[in-house]
Amino acid sequence: MKKRIYLLFLVVSLITLFQFNIVFANQFLLEIDSKETVYYNHVKHTEIVGHTIMNDENREQVIHYLGVNPQLYDDINIVVGDNFSNYGWGMTNLAGQIDNVHNRYDNFSVIGAVNADFYNMSIGYPVEIHVRNFEVIHQGVGGDGVVIGFKDNGEVIFGTPCFEGYELLSYDEIGALKKRIDIAGINRLPIADEVTVFFEDYIEPINGDFNKVILDTIEYKADGYGRYFGKGTLNSTVTEDVTISGHKTVVVGNGFNNDNLITDEGYTVIQNHMGCDFEGIRFAIGAGTRLVHEGVPITEEAYIRHPRTAIGVKEDGTVFFVTVDGRQYDDHRYGVTLYELAGLMEYFGAYEAYNLDGGGSTTMMFINDEGGYDYMNSPSDGQPRSISNSIMIVAGVHKPIPEPALFPDTRVLLDIPQNIFVDRDGTLRFDSVEESVAYMISIDGNEFELNDNQLELDLTPGTHEIKIKSLGDRLNFKTSEYSQTILFEVYAEDIESFYEFIKGFTKQKTFVKTYIIE
């Protein structure tokens, strides 16, 4: 009889469990009322409306999941977004950061995005590191969070990078590294053979009988704690005293650049070298509290409910993001504690997971059928908040890293393409250059490679500036200078009609003699 009662109890319990679709995740329960999933280019988005249950506290929730395994697809990658200005910091909402990614990388198209690191809400710099396309834009301001690095092969690493000192990286015109040299100090004169760098916050004269290589700054970042990032192109080299004004960076050293390391072509980056496990990481960003480690939720914090954003990685390499709405009780969006968030990340299969910035910053966007982007969640400020940085799943392959350039460069300089003209059919033509592997065409400042010495133009009406250079290879031939700019006028269809009329008139007056008979 007892056995029968036990059996009956077991059956009733099981039926109850399945009927209410209750999911156990450690001591945390997720009760799902509805679940809707869509895919876009392998990227999965799921919206769950349900309840989190913990310690008899049952809360209504709206949860969003966004994830993909970038290790399975070469053309799916993870990048970081921001709205930093060229000479400082800045913030914008997630939609603005998606626009920025599209403007910065022509090889990527965003599929989905979430907010990322905690940040200084008045200035806009993030708490932790920010690495954008190998450039260590920001080293972090001493947060105790972790750094998440995204490798080109889709692998994600979590950890704390070490910084091995400032370096100057000189790149050639195609972005190939010519040489890396150590920078011994910032905003101080060098000693002996040292090379030092002065950034634009240095207002005193830079004196001494040194070579002073002045760069026009392309990007400059200072966090106010003596940490810098700089990027620029050659302006001039002088030996006399200089005082920095405007957006300039000065590299100083005894005989520095006598070897023409920094030339008019290419650009120079000055940054703190990021090493240890983060050597050669293309994108990295900071995160907060660890939520899941080796598949086990580990956080103890279980008191404060907020809207939350988290990043997780599954054992198979799937990278995913979760947002939970909160602070909108009338709309049944209560938010979760970190403990509950850890439970959720475990529920979604996280092997490792970290909390990202939450509260009003919590935002997730996903591409829609029209190619635009929709906010998936309901930001608790009532509108999307301006944030410092973001993480995005993008379609597109990484641009290959060019092989290091020869330095000193002993290659033969290629000739500049000659006889550039646009024929009457609107085809750009020029003499081919022997040994040139391709040509770089610049039309109104937009550059693109061409393998042939002719190109059918399709330009809008107006005056266009066209110049061409011969592209060399990495071993024997060096890319030429640009040709002189030719101006090519594209006329609107109506002006072409006048041209045709005048052609007809000219032919008629040439070929048909007119006699007036009286």
Next chain:
Amino acid sequence: MKKILIILLLFLSFGLTSCGPKEDEPVDCEITPTHEDCEGIVDEENCLESEIDVNGVCIDQEVYELQQTYKNTATLSNYQITFMVYSDVRSYTFISQFDDDKSSLEFNGNTEYYSKEEGKYYNYYMELGEYIKEEIDALPSTNMDLLVFLSPEKLLKVDEKLQLLEQYYDEAQMLFNDQFPGCTVDSVVIEQMNDNYYTLIKVTLTTDVKTYRFEFMLSDFDTINITLPDTE
């Protein structure tokens, strides 16, 4: 007596015959200005002050000079026309030069040439940095010769300018119809002339998109020397 009467009548008839003008002899209009052969032919002294004697015919001097100017312009063979097109705030310049059987057209930094050589018609145009010579059809499909079109009888003098009479606008539109189907010609004015030629013609043309001012400026008469480009 009868014989005497017949001889008298014969004499009389000869005498009368000799008094009238003879068939092949020119009529002396001074004597018989009302004779039918004298119509329109007036002695120079009899032309009005505004008229001139052209081969013995009195013609209004202004009309005559305009006819000459028209004739000179329509039959020009060595000259330049600078075409100006004004559209919105921009203007575009095209230059055609004519040197008998040779001509050139310059636009947007490119110059192409036309020539008639031994009865054949050629176009020289630039390709790959060199001129190509190509035989072409002789004539455009429609008449585009505004200079021939603007004959004096179609013109009205207004304020020292010559305007195309309105009844000829439809005809004028036909000149432009190939390139601007459905266009309307709003005005055609010969703005300037010198002693021999029309020197500035202005046409206002409206398409369904916008209105253009199209100018023909004639110059460099009998001074053009065109050398055709070398071709391989």
